[in-house]
Amino acid sequence: MISPFREKLRKALLAFFGILFFLFLFGPFYWMVATSMMTEQEMLSVPPKLFPSEPTLQNYGIILGIGDAETLKEARNRAPAVFEIRPALINSMMIGVLVAIANLLIATPAAYAFARLRFNFSLSLLMIYIATRMVPPIMLVVPMFLIVRTVGLIDTPLALIITYTVFTVPFSIWLLQSYFRSMPAELEDAALIDGCSRWQSVRHVLLPLAVPGLTCVAILSFMGSWSEFLFAVVFTKTTASRTLPVVAASFVDTSSIQFDYVMTAGVITALPPFLLALIFQRFIVGGLSAGAVKG
Amino acid sequence: MARKRWAAQTEPQPFLAFVLNTPAVGLLLLLVVYPIVYSFWLSLHAYNLRKPRQFEFIGLDNYADILSSGQFWHAARVTAVFSVGSIGLTVVLGTLLALLLNEKWPGRGVLRAVALIPWAIPPVVNGLVWQWMLEGRHGLLNYIFQSIGLIDSYQAWLSYPETALPALVIAQVWNHVPFVAIVILAALQTVPDELYDSALVDGANIFRRFFFVTLPWLSHALLLVLITQTMVALRTFDIIYVLTGGGPGDSTTVLAWLTYITTFSYTDFGKGNAYAYTIAVLTMILSVFYIRLLWKRGEMAK
Numbered sequence: 001m002i003s004p005f006r007e008k009l010r011k012a013l014l015a016f017f018g019i020l021f022f023l024f025l026f027g028p029f030y031w032m033v034a035t036s037m038m039t040e041q042e043m044l045s046v047p048p049k050l051f052p053s054e055p056t057l058q059n060y061g062i063i064l065g066i067g068d069a070e071t072l073k074e075a076r077n078r079a080p081a082v083f084e085i086r087p088a089l090i091n092s093m094m095i096g097v098l099v100a101i102a103n104l105l106i107a108t109p110a111a112y113a114f115a116r117l118r119f120n121f122s123l124s125l126l127m128i129y130i131a132t133r134m135v136p137p138i139m140l141v142v143p144m145f146l147i148v149r150t151v152g153l154i155d156t157p158l159a160l161i162i163t164y165t166v167f168t169v170p171f172s173i174w175l176l177q178s179y180f181r182s183m184p185a186e187l188e189d190a191a192l193i194d195g196c197s198r199w200q201s202v203r204h205v206l207l208p209l210a211v212p213g214l215t216c217v218a219i220l221s222f223m224g225s226w227s228e229f230l231f232a233v234v235f236t237k238t239t240a241s242r243t244l245p246v247v248a249a250s251f252v253d254t255s256s257i258q259f260d261y262v263m264t265a266g267v268i269t270a271l272p273p274f275l276l277a278l279i280f281q282r283f284i285v286g287g288l289s290a291g292a293v294k295g
Numbered sequence: 296m297a298r299k300r301w302a303a304q305t306e307p308q309p310f311l312a313f314v315l316n317t318p319a320v321g322l323l324l325l326l327v328v329y330p331i332v333y334s335f336w337l338s339l340h341a342y343n344l345r346k347p348r349q350f351e352f353i354g355l356d357n358y359a360d361i362l363s364s365g366q367f368w369h370a371a372r373v374t375a376v377f378s379v380g381s382i383g384l385t386v387v388l389g390t391l392l393a394l395l396l397n398e399k400w401p402g403r404g405v406l407r408a409v410a411l412i413p414w415a416i417p418p419v420v421n422g423l424v425w426q427w428m429l430e431g432r433h434g435l436l437n438y439i440f441q442s443i444g445l446i447d448s449y450q451a452w453l454s455y456p457e458t459a460l461p462a463l464v465i466a467q468v469w470n471h472v473p474f475v476a477i478v479i480l481a482a483l484q485t486v487p488d489e490l491y492d493s494a495l496v497d498g499a500n501i502f503r504r505f506f507f508v509t510l511p512w513l514s515h516a517l518l519l520v521l522i523t524q525t526m527v528a529l530r531t532f533d534i535i536y537v538l539t540g541g542g543p544g545d546s547t548t549v550l551a552w553l554t555y556i557t558t559f560s561y562t563d564f565g566k567g568n569a570y571a572y573t574i575a576v577l578t579m580i581l582s583v584f585y586i587r588l589l590w591k592r593g594e595m596a597k
Contacts, residue, residue, distance in 0.1 A: 014400040021392055022402070026409045028424045028469060029416070031435050035427065048438050106322065109315035119312035129319070132327045136530055136578050138551045139571040142558050143330035143337065166326040169319055227417030229533040234559060245419040249537050252426060259427045266420040277415035 032270075035263040036060070040078075043260045059264040079258040081250050085265055087239040088247040092226055095160050095243060096272075099225040100218040102165040103172045107217060111176030112202065116185065126177070129170040137167075137230055145234050155237040163235070164225035172217045179213030180206070219280065223273050244269045331575075338568035345562050357569035366545070366553065367573075374549040377460060378528035381467040385524055386517065388468060389475025394509075396476065397483045414473035422537030425466040429453055429538075456546030459539050463547055466534050471527060475520050482516035483509070522585045529578055550574050 035043055037055040061067045062075045063085045075082050114122055144163065145154075153159040183206070191201040207214070229245045236242045242250075248265040251257055338358070341351045361367045396407050416424070428436045431451030440446045452458045486509060494504045532551050535541060541548035541556065548556075554574060558567030 010398075011400060014395065014398055015402060017391070017395055018400070018402045018406055021395065022406055022409055024469070025406075025413055025472070027435075028428055029412045031428060032420075032424045044433055046433065046438075048433060048435055106318045110319045113312040113315040117308045117312045117315075119307050119309040122312070125316065125320075129323070132323055134526070134578070134582055135327060135331065136551070136571075136574055138530065138532065138554050139334065139575045140327065140330050142554070142564065142567050142571050143334040144326065145558075146337070146564065147326075147330065147333070162322075162326065166322050169322065173319060227419070229417075229419050229536070230555075233536070245417060245533070248423060249419050249533075252423070252537055257426070257430075259430065259433075262423050263427060266423045270416050270420045273417060274412070274415045277411055281411060 032263045032266050035260060036267045038260055040258075040260055059260055060268075063261070063264055063268065075261070079251065079261050081247060082258075082261050082265075084239050084242065084247045084250070085244070085268065088242050088244045089268065091157055091239075091241060092244040095157050095164065096222040096226045098161045099164045099168060100222045102161065103168055103217055103221040104214060106165065106169050107172035107176050108207075108214070110173045111180055112206070114173070114177035115180030116188075126174065129173055132170050133167075141230055141234050144231070148235055154235060155241050157241045159235045160225070160228075160232060160241065160243065163231050164221070164228060167228075168221035168224045172221055175220070176210075176213055176217055179210060179216075183209060216280075219276055223276060226272055227269075334568045334571055337564055338566075338572050340565045342565040343561075343563050353565070357566050358573070360566065361569055361573060366548075367550075367570075369545060370548050370550045370553040373460070373545075373547060374529070374551075377464060377467075377531070377547075377549055378525065380461075380464045381471075381528050381531075382521065382524045384464060384468045385471045385475055386520060389472045389520070390479050390513070390517075392472060392476040393479035393483055394505075396480050410473050410476055412473075413469050414471075414477075416470065418470060418533035419537055421466055421470045422534035425462065425469070425534070426453070426538055429462055453539055454543055456543055459543060459547050463531075463534060463538055466538060467528070467531060470534075471524060475524070478516050478520050479513060482513050486512045518585075518588060522582075522589075525581060525585070526578070529574070529581075550577075 034050070034052055036059055037057065038049070038052045039054075039056065039058070042049055042052060058067065058071065062071060063082055065072070065083070065086055067075075113119070114126060148154055148159045148163075153162075187209070188201040188205050191205045192198070196204070226243075227245060228243075229249065232243045232246045233249065236246055244265070248262070248269050251262045251265065339352060339354055341349060341353050341356075343349070392406075392410060396403060396410070413421070428434055429452040431437070431449060431454070434449070434452075436452070437446070437449040441449065450458070452462050490508050490512070491504060494508050499507065530551060531549060532555065535547060535549065535552050539547040541552045550570070551574065554567055554570040557563050557570055
């Protein structure tokens with residue numbers, strides 16, 4: 001039906017646009033990774049070297065405090081902020097994990113109520129939860145800064161943990177309640193008939209079966225707090241609480257930006273979300289598409 | 296009596312539901328609702344952290360100040376230009392990418408995997424990447440543009456008002472094209488083949504097929520994408536912090552950035568809160584408008 005010429009034209013056009021999109025989407029990412037593996041000299045060569053001639057992990061070593069004294073001293077001279085990355089990495093990890101745990105503890109009971117109990121205004125309450133996500137963060141950050149300052153939590157990880165929990169919990173509830181709803185209640189009924197208490201039916205039947213949903217909630221809330229910047233930059237002052245995005249962004253405050261270190265910091269900051277996206281690719285795509293296809 | 300023991304209860308259980316929701320509701324009351332109210336209260340005062348003693352009730356003066364200042368309207372204009380530009384480009388490119396990924400051709404798998412990369416990059420890193428791409432003396436983009444003859448000499452793209460805003464738009468688009476593509480692709484995959492077949496029989500060419508078959512089918516997904524992208528555009532902060540800091544001059548000072556510097560650089564919390572409220576009202580108007588659009592479409596579908 002379709003002539004071979006038209007088929008060839010179609011393929012050629014697809015390939016052309018495909019390559020353009022590939023360069024646009026992959027190029028900047030590649031360039032970040034490549035730069036992070038270059039020496040300063042190579043990074044500053046004109047014309048740029050598209051492939052590092054001797055890829056090195058030295059920049060990563062410096063950031064983690066590994067390397068001979070000479071290199072570390074030179075790094076300190078070029079950009080002192082380099083040594084703030086390691087504490088920031090620890091802060092970010094700790095904050096992300098605690099936010100994920102807090103999400104599970106707070107969202108699970110609420111989601112259970114929506115999925116398994118009948119009560120007045122349940123739909124309205126769910127809508128209110130979702131509506132809180134529509135509030136622009138820039139609007140909340142101003143009063144919240146004053147509140148955090150008043151209670152003396154400026155520059156503590158705790159301030160960020162609480163804030164991020166507040167922002168991620170509504171979506172976690174929404175996600176979990178729809179997950180619980182999708183699970184048949186008959187199994188819990190069976191447990192109840194066998195003499196379990198409600199708590200036991202949740203603990204031994206519902207929760208073990210809901211592990212994929214719970215994992216997803218934990219990961220999404222971890223990712224949300226890992227990348228957050230606005231509140232992090234406002235609430236933190238020193239390495240005691242600064243997260244990775246804040247330290248990474250602080251490199252551009254100086255007059256001459258050391259891009260080999262910046263790109264290394266960038267790769268480290270992007271790594272966890274990147275790996276999680278890779279592992280859960282199918283799931284994420286499925287989840288995002290579900291919203292679009294319905295309705 | 297026996298009924299009471301079913302997991303999915305038919306009788307209302309308000310007390311247990313209330314208890315189970317208490318932690319979440321408490322947190323949100325304390326850290327979303329209270330700040331919103333507190334913010335409004337502060338916006339009615341002259342309150343600068345540098346002069347903490349002068350906490351004076353001035354009614355709506357802060358709002359009057361804002362609305363009569365050129366700064367606000369300038370920022371509003373920049374926000375509008377940035378939003379329209381980035382949303383438009385993101386949606387068009389995302390749809391194109393989705394169409395590309397929906398066709399069968401050898402490179403599809405690779406492109407599909409690569410397409411997810413920018414989506415997973417945190418906004419701050421996105422800003423840093425483009426800061427390096429656009430750099431004036433060693434930037435890759437300068438090299439590429441010079442090689443293909445687009446420019447004669449290297450340019451410091453972020454140092455000129457005419458190019459700083461487009462640079463921000465490009466960074467934003469790069470970050471968000473994947474999301475749009477994924478959503479549109481999912482919708483594309485539900486288009487029934489019969490529709491195309493009958494269009495083919497009717498002799499519709501590829502463009503007619505796109506505009507009269509594909510596009511109407513995508514309208515729901517496109518609306519969804521438009522809503523999320525508008526919210527994202529209005530919230531843009533990270534890449535501005537990293538790439539331009541609102542400059543050069545105030546050429547990239549969007550409303551969110553203006554609020555930020557008013558509050559945290561000039562420590563004017565009264566005015567800052569007034570800005571925050573103005574943005575929130577703006578967002579709310581837009582949301583209502585969008586929700587009504589969605590609602591109307593829902594009615595029609597029924």
